[in-house]
Amino acid sequence: MSVEVYVDVKNLSFYRADRAIYKDITLQIPKGKITAVMGPSGVGKTTLLRLIGGQIAPHSGSVTVAGLDMSRASRKELFDARRKMGMLFQSGALFSDMSVFENVALPLQEHTEFDDVMIRDIVLMKLQSVGLRGAAHLMPAELSGGMARRAALARAIALDPDLVMYDEPFAGQDPISKGVLVELIKRLNHAANITSVLVSHDVEDSLSIADHVCLLSDGRVILSGTADEIRQSKDPRVVQFLQGHADGPVGFHYPAQDYDKQLLGMN
Numbered sequence: 001m002s003v004e005v006y007v008d009v010k011n012l013s014f015y016r017a018d019r020a021i022y023k024d025i026t027l028q029i030p031k032g033k034i035t036a037v038m039g040p041s042g043v044g045k046t047t048l049l050r051l052i053g054g055q056i057a058p059h060s061g062s063v064t065v066a067g068l069d070m071s072r073a074s075r076k077e078l079f080d081a082r083r084k085m086g087m088l089f090q091s092g093a094l095f096s097d098m099s100v101f102e103n104v105a106l107p108l109q110e111h112t113e114f115d116d117v118m119i120r121d122i123v124l125m126k127l128q129s130v131g132l133r134g135a136a137h138l139m140p141a142e143l144s145g146g147m148a149r150r151a152a153l154a155r156a157i158a159l160d161p162d163l164v165m166y167d168e169p170f171a172g173q174d175p176i177s178k179g180v181l182v183e184l185i186k187r188l189n190h191a192a193n194i195t196s197v198l199v200s201h202d203v204e205d206s207l208s209i210a211d212h213v214c215l216l217s218d219g220r221v222i223l224s225g226t227a228d229e230i231r232q233s234k235d236p237r238v239v240q241f242l243q244g245h246a247d248g249p250v251g252f253h254y255p256a257q258d259y260d261k262q263l264l265g266m267n
């Protein structure tokens with residue numbers, strides 16, 4: 001069965017100063033599936049989400065989302081494309097001076113012509129889907145960390161996005177809240193046929209819900225496959241990542257000048 005591609009990354013290179021974050025990577029994110037993007041800290045996972053969102057542009061190569069080349073798109077096309085994307089960031093802060101209801105209503109007020117009754121119904125539906133309809137009137141300061149993450153998720157899906165990107169959604173969550181979020185991501189993905197991209201350090205949680213996994217290391221995709229393919233891989237870089245070993249082919253140090261020379265003040 002052929003898989004429809006939603007995000008097509010081709011020969012992408014991207015630099016920060018003169019450091020190559022991505023060196024000619026090619027990867028595909030299948031439509032309607034959950035893709036986990038994994039790799040060591042600093043490898044460029046958040047950067048990839050920003051490239052997909054069109055917030056930053058590749059130095060070479062392309063990122064095509066639902067057929068639209070993000071770096072060649074007009075402002076209007078980019079605006080329309082972003083409207084179909086939901087993002088849930090680790091720091092996906094809710095507006096602290098607005099209730100949960102108002103936070104979820106905001107994108108609907110800003111991006112649609114719906115009247116108040118329609119917006120109310122949609123907000124209640126979204127809050128129901130994350131289990132927070134009863135918390136609609138609460139202010140963000142009154143929520144637990146897990147509830148805040150779920151409220152932010154309700155806001156991220158308010159406009160019925162085709163693509164939802166999750167950046168470390170489980171960070172700082174206790175095991176129960178994490179379990180709730182894992183189930184929620186899975187349920188939302190399947191119920192609404194959303195394409196989901198999940199960036200997380202929680203290897204087991206990610207592998208438990210991902211249909212497809214991309215493992216990044218040193219500016220390249222070192223493995224792209226199913227969770228089982230990742231688990232069974234003998235590639236030492238994959239094994240090091242899955243087992244969380246500090247020593248191995250994946251370096252611990254951010255690139256730096258020669259240590260001895262630097263201590264001796266030679267450069």
Ligand SMILES: Nc1ncnc2c1ncn2[C@@H]1O[C@H](COP(=O)(O)OP(=O)(O)OP(=O)(O)O)[C@@H](O)[C@H]1O
Pocket residue numbers: 016021039040041042043044045046047048
């Ligand atoms: N705005 C920026 N300006 C300069 N360098 C940046 C910027 N944002 C990120 N970087 C650098 O780009 C690299 C990739 O960052 P990114 O946040 O994408 O990594 P990550 O894989 O998401 O890391 P983590 O898992 O720790 O969140 C890092 O070395 C970071 O220092």
